[in-house]
Amino acid sequence: MADTAELSVMGATLPPGCAGNRLLAALRPGDLAMLAPHLSPRALTTGQTLFDAGDDVVETVLPCYSTMISLLVITRDGDEIEVASIGREGAIGGIVSAGFKPAYGRAVVRIPGAALGIPTHRLEEAKLRSPALADLFARYADVLLAQMMQSSACNALHSIDQRLCRWLLSTHDRANDATIRLTQETLADMLGVQRTTVTAVAKALQDEGLIRTGRGRIEILDRPRLERRACECHDQVEAHFQRMLPEVQT
Structure with a gap:
């Protein structure tokens, strides 16, 4: 799939980057066309904070190509440690919750590059309209949670x-x-x-x-x-990813 601003799916014009995010690329044409009018290109920079602990998460960000974002837990003393990393295989911000979405941690850009943003309420509306789209994002949320759980074990044991x-x-x-x-x-x-x-x-x-x-x-x-x-943590997370999201290849 060519990745140009002129590309359209079912009459909807796609912004640059859609083919660079594997979660979007795995959507059915009708579901992608439903999101397309609300997707906006983003140029993320190293160290950029997308949201902080306690913030209301009003935008969901989908990294494209080699862009990578870290989800961090911040201690009372200001120390931070990564609990998950998100790249072209997924999204961050407002993935599963509806309504008020206070962030528990901090999202920071580690590897700069292109991304797509969508207002979280628009994504929630699309999930209500499309069970298939809702299922894809729910399965991704499961994979993200598994990564956090494995990261916690890894930090403690390895x-x-x-x-x-x-x-x-x-x-x-x-x-x-x-x-x-x-x-x-x-x-x-x-x-x-x-x-x-x-x-x-x-x-x-x-x-x-x-x-x-x-x-x-x-x-x-x-x-x-x-x-x-x-350690075995990388292989275990990847195996779970392939079981849950075989159509989203990293």
Whole structure:
């Protein structure tokens, strides 16, 4: 499917990016046409906060292509740790709730790029009109919850090198690029550890030939070995994703 502003489905003009988000691409033509008039292109920047804890979530954002967003839990002392990451396979903000939607955590852009936004109330209206659309987003919400649950277990039980490998694999799945544009400082914040810890682990992985680090980037050189170094959390989340959303390929 070409990804241009002139593309139309069932008479509705689609904004750029629809083909870059796999959740939208999995919709039936009629359901996508129902959402199309309310979708607006977004250019997300690194570090941009989409919503914070307590905010009323009035827009649902669908990352496109390699764009990635982190969902963070913030402690009373201001520390933050990632509990889920959302890329081109999904959406963030107002996925399952209706009415008032106070955010529990903070959504921050980690890898910048294109996205699509839709007023959350428009998405809720579309769900009421289309059981198939509602079912797709409900199944995605299940997958997102599974990722959060697995992340909680991973943070409590697994070593930092296993967690770092898991995160690199998940990001590689979404970005579809061996080079991940991310600083080690940002990665440390997401994993809830000191930057020196991430630097030491990254150096060990680089010495083993699994990755190559540079200024603001991490390049994956040997994915099979990286998979063996990671904990089981990545594979378990991916397996659940494939069971729940076989039509949405990351």
